[in-house]
Amino acid sequence: xxxxxxxxxxxxxxxxxxxxxxxxxxxxxxxxxxxxxxxxxxxxxxxxxxxxxxxxxxxxxxxxxxxxxxxxxxxxxxxxxxxxxxxxxxxxxxxxxxxxxxxxxxxxxxxxxxxxxxxxxxxxxxxxxxxxxxxxxxxxxxxxxxxxxxxxxxxxxxxxxxxxxxxxxxxxxxxxxxxxxxxxxxxxxxxxxxxxxxxxxxxxxxxxxxxxxxxxxxxxxxxxxxxxxxxxxxxxxxxxxxxxxxxxxxxxxxxxxxxxxxxxxxxxxxxxxxxx
Amino acid sequence: xxxxxxxxxxxxxxxxxxxxxxxxxxxxxxxxxxxxxxxxxxxxxxxxxxxxxxxxxxxxxxxxxxxxxxxxxxxxxxxxxxxxxxxxxxxxxxxxxxxxxxxxxxxxxxxxxxxxxxxxxxxxxxxxxxxxxxxxxxxxxxxxxxxxxxxxxxxxxxxxxxxxxxxxxxxxxxxxxxxxxxxxxxxxxxxxxxxxxxxxxxxxxxxxxxxxxxxxxxxxxxxxxxxxxxxxxxxxxxxxxxxxxxxxxxxxxxxxxxxxxxxxxxxxxxxxxxxx
Numbered sequence: 001x002x003x004x005x006x007x008x009x010x011x012x013x014x015x016x017x018x019x020x021x022x023x024x025x026x027x028x029x030x031x032x033x034x035x036x037x038x039x040x041x042x043x044x045x046x047x048x049x050x051x052x053x054x055x056x057x058x059x060x061x062x063x064x065x066x067x068x069x070x071x072x073x074x075x076x077x078x079x080x081x082x083x084x085x086x087x088x089x090x091x092x093x094x095x096x097x098x099x100x101x102x103x104x105x106x107x108x109x110x111x112x113x114x115x116x117x118x119x120x121x122x123x124x125x126x127x128x129x130x131x132x133x134x135x136x137x138x139x140x141x142x143x144x145x146x147x148x149x150x151x152x153x154x155x156x157x158x159x160x161x162x163x164x165x166x167x168x169x170x171x172x173x174x175x176x177x178x179x180x181x182x183x184x185x186x187x188x189x190x191x192x193x194x195x196x197x198x199x200x201x202x203x204x205x206x207x208x209x210x211x212x213x214x215x216x217x218x219x220x221x222x223x224x225x226x227x228x229x230x231x232x233x234x235x236x237x238x239x240x241x242x243x244x245x246x247x248x249x250x251x252x253x254x255x256x257x258x259x260x261x262x263x264x265x266x267x268x269x270x271x272x273x274x275x276x
Numbered sequence: 277x278x279x280x281x282x283x284x285x286x287x288x289x290x291x292x293x294x295x296x297x298x299x300x301x302x303x304x305x306x307x308x309x310x311x312x313x314x315x316x317x318x319x320x321x322x323x324x325x326x327x328x329x330x331x332x333x334x335x336x337x338x339x340x341x342x343x344x345x346x347x348x349x350x351x352x353x354x355x356x357x358x359x360x361x362x363x364x365x366x367x368x369x370x371x372x373x374x375x376x377x378x379x380x381x382x383x384x385x386x387x388x389x390x391x392x393x394x395x396x397x398x399x400x401x402x403x404x405x406x407x408x409x410x411x412x413x414x415x416x417x418x419x420x421x422x423x424x425x426x427x428x429x430x431x432x433x434x435x436x437x438x439x440x441x442x443x444x445x446x447x448x449x450x451x452x453x454x455x456x457x458x459x460x461x462x463x464x465x466x467x468x469x470x471x472x473x474x475x476x477x478x479x480x481x482x483x484x485x486x487x488x489x490x491x492x493x494x495x496x497x498x499x500x501x502x503x504x505x506x507x508x509x510x511x512x513x514x515x516x517x518x519x520x521x522x523x524x525x526x527x528x529x530x531x532x533x534x535x536x537x538x539x540x541x542x543x544x545x546x547x548x549x550x551x552x
Contacts, residue, residue: 139414
């Protein structure tokens with residue numbers, strides 16, 4: 001039975017939002033709603049316009065017989081900036097200060113609405129890159145990797161510091177922790193990453209960059225390719241940072257343990273050229 | 277400027293899908309689209325009908341001045357069953373078999389489309405419960421907790437087996453691992469769970485039930501309340517399982533290490549009364 005335009009628009013929107021970056025043919029929608037391709041095409045141009053106006057993202061049209069549409073989630077620069085500023089405020093709350101100058105983040109990284117925004121912001125940075133997998137290190141990076149992976153619609157892989165029997169054979173590397181200068185070990189299940197994969201590294205927090213550097217070595221070990229590195233927060237680091245090319249959403253500038261103050265500003269995300 | 281119905285429907289759908297379980301007032305939509313409440317009300321009844329017909333979930337209407345609408349994600353029984361049967365097949369792949377009779381799951385639990393379905397299925401089970409937080413144990417349970425948390429729109433908390441400086445003060449308990457009968461320790465950041473919270477436990481895999489039992493003790497320690505336990509997969513366990521009241525989506529019945537076969541069937545999810 002032919003489905004009305006209003007119902008098509010609702011279901012189409014839902015369908016596209018749940019399958020970002022996936023090419024959907026007009027024929028698929030025409031069959032799904034028992035409607036003419038010309039009507040579907042009109043529907044899609046309304047969806048496209050609305051998505052654009054409301055900052056939901058881009059609906060790309062791929063012409064030709066093998067063509068269709070593809071929804072690319074993209075956050076507006078204004079919305080991203082508002083979110084990051086809001087996060088600066090929340091991270092600056094004095095009661096987040098932990099012994100050793102660490103900042104408590106776990107509550108924020110367990111909030112679905114916050115994770116959605118982080119995922120969308122990081123995914124927006126890599127819109128035009130082809131990415132096969134998002135990589136992070138357990139445990140705190142996982143929610144961020146999952147959020148980004150959901151918007152890029154590619155799998156994520158978890159590097160671990162401890163070996164688990166449930167991972168099967170693993171490849172392990174040693175790395176130097178940037179802040180403590182200790183030698184540590186990290187490993188990744190052998191079957192979790194194909195040779196030649198294009199990998200995006202994400203993490204919750206970067207100090208010396210040692211952990212990210214370890215993941216870079218792992219990527220080499222797997223003969224895969226690094227696409228980029230984005231962290232939720234970086235802290236100013238007195239010393240040689242092991243990583244130069246990275247993006248941060250937030251920067252913890254100053255932690256004063258005596259006065260119990262934390263000073264947080266937007267990271268270098270907004271300075272990156274691609275985002276303009 | 278007044279927004280057309282077609283555009284309203286698209287943006288409304290997106291808005292509601294991104295904020296499950298949240299009450300949105302008609303006034304909010306009326307302002308957002310500069311439209312009369314009566315038009316918004318008509319829009320919402322079209323959305324409601326389409327969501328229902330397409331198995332997207334329920335749009336609940338709350339009458340009165342403080343009322344509005346609330347989107348409750350809910351998977352259709354048929355779709356849930358199809359997904360679970362598909363997972364049974366994938367889990368039965370011989371190359372998933374690991375030494376010790378373990379089953380490799382990490383690839384599946386890193387796939388955004390699979391996690392979305394798992395999240396929706398588990399959230400559907402607890403539609404009518406009031407839940408304040410989803411709890412899991414690091415590392416492999418995290419993606420499941422995050423997926424469920426996103427559909428229930430409540431935070432998730434991660435219990436850890438190792439203490440990390442970035443968690444602040446923690447509450448720790450000892451528990452007996454069900455399968456190995458060793459005494460282990462797990463802990464949770466003190467500030468991550470409020471007293472009296474209603475908690476849903478989820479995990480990727482349950483054998484003897486020791487880990488889940490540990491989380492139950494932690495919930496008591498926090499003077500919180502257990503709402504339910506749902507795991508992605510359980511394995512048949514020769515011994516006294518420490519947990520009786522739980523739900524599983526899948527059941528690994530039989531692992532034959534010599535023949536390299538795994539036999540997986542749907543778990544007890546579909547036997548639960550609430551789901552009919």
